[in-house]
Amino acid sequence: MSNSFRLFLAVTTIAVCWSNHVPVSRQNTRLGVSLVDIKTKLTRTSVNNDFESGSPDPWIDTSPTSVYWNVEDFSTPTEVNYPPPTPSMGTKYLRATRDSQLAPGLLILRTVTFTAFPGDAISFKFWIRSKYTGGNTLDLVLVIDDVETTLLALSSYSTSVNVEWRTASSSFPISTPTNLTLIFYGYCGGNSEDAIAIDDILFNSSITEQGTPNS
Ligand SMILES: *[C@@H]1O[C@H](CO)[C@@H](O)[C@H](O)[C@H]1NC(C)=O
Numbered sequence: 527m528s529n530s531f532r533l534f535l536a537v538t539t540i541a542v543c544w545s546n547h548v549p550v551s552r553q554n555t556r557l558g559v560s561l562v563d564i565k566t567k568l569t570r571t572s573v574n575n576d577f578e579s580g581s582p583d584p585w586i587d588t589s590p591t592s593v594y595w596n597v598e599d600f601s602t603p604t605e606v607n608y609p610p611p612t613p614s615m616g617t618k619y620l621r622a623t624r625d626s627q628l629a630p631g632l633l634i635l636r637t638v639t640f641t642a643f644p645g646d647a648i649s650f651k652f653w654i655r656s657k658y659t660g661g662n663t664l665d666l667v668l669v670i671d672d673v674e675t676t677l678l679a680l681s682s683y684s685t686s687v688n689v690e691w692r693t694a695s696s697s698f699p700i701s702t703p704t705n706l707t708l709i710f711y712g713y714c715g716g717n718s719e720d721a722i723a724i725d726d727i728l729f730n731s732s733i734t735e736q737g738t739p740n741s
């Protein structure tokens with residue numbers, strides 16, 4: 527286990543404790559929006575985001591360190607020496623963005639709680655790169671009643687030669703309608719080639735919002 531991954535685990539543990547103990551209304555001060563406001567509007571398919579609007583909404587950035595999720599345009603990358611691969615559609619995506627010292631850190635991107643149905647699934651595109659293999663991490667985690675289940679762990683794609691967007695998908699391991707939260711946990715290191723980006727989050731359901739099967 528690498529030191530940076532140990533640190534990631536430690537920081538994750540701290541962050542999880544932190545998020546469990548901070549009142550919901552204070553968890554997302556970065557965007558200045560209330561989880562309660564969003565909850566009334568969030569339907570499963572509005573989890574979809576290709577980031578072309580320039581906003582991460584309804585995804586919420588609760589990253590605890592100086593690294594944050596930035597909607598970046600391909601034509602104006604923040605870290606000019608290490609642009610991402612060309613997006614397959616559109617020009618915008620969400621990228622882990624560091625300060626000018628490239629300080630490493632944990633990243634969190636989450637939904638509010640919403641009701642999911644058996645057969646529901648999510649897919650998204652991702653690009654993850656690091657100087658050392660496995661150096662950066664991106665996990666998709668499902669939270670039900672404060673219990674976290676890792677749906678996808680993508681750090682094996684984090685290599686110095688990964689220069690492509692890939693698609694990842696996962697169904698939700700639920701057998702009845704369930705209130706759940708989705709969280710991306712990332713760790714971006716401090717090397718210049720370290721990078722994490724997400725695009726084209728797409729909710730895939732066999733059931734409509736009313737709970738009846740799609741035709
Ligand atoms: C989900 O949460 C809402 C609001 O708390 C509640 O009314 C509803 O019964 C819950 N649904 C399920 C399937 O647990």
Ligand SMILES: *[C@@H]1O[C@H](CO)[C@@H](O)[C@H](O)[C@H]1NC(C)=O
Pocket residue numbers: 647649695697730731
């Ligand atoms: C949606 O999920 C179904 C079943 O898992 C799968 O066959 C289909 O390819 C998925 N569609 C998309 C757009 O991901």
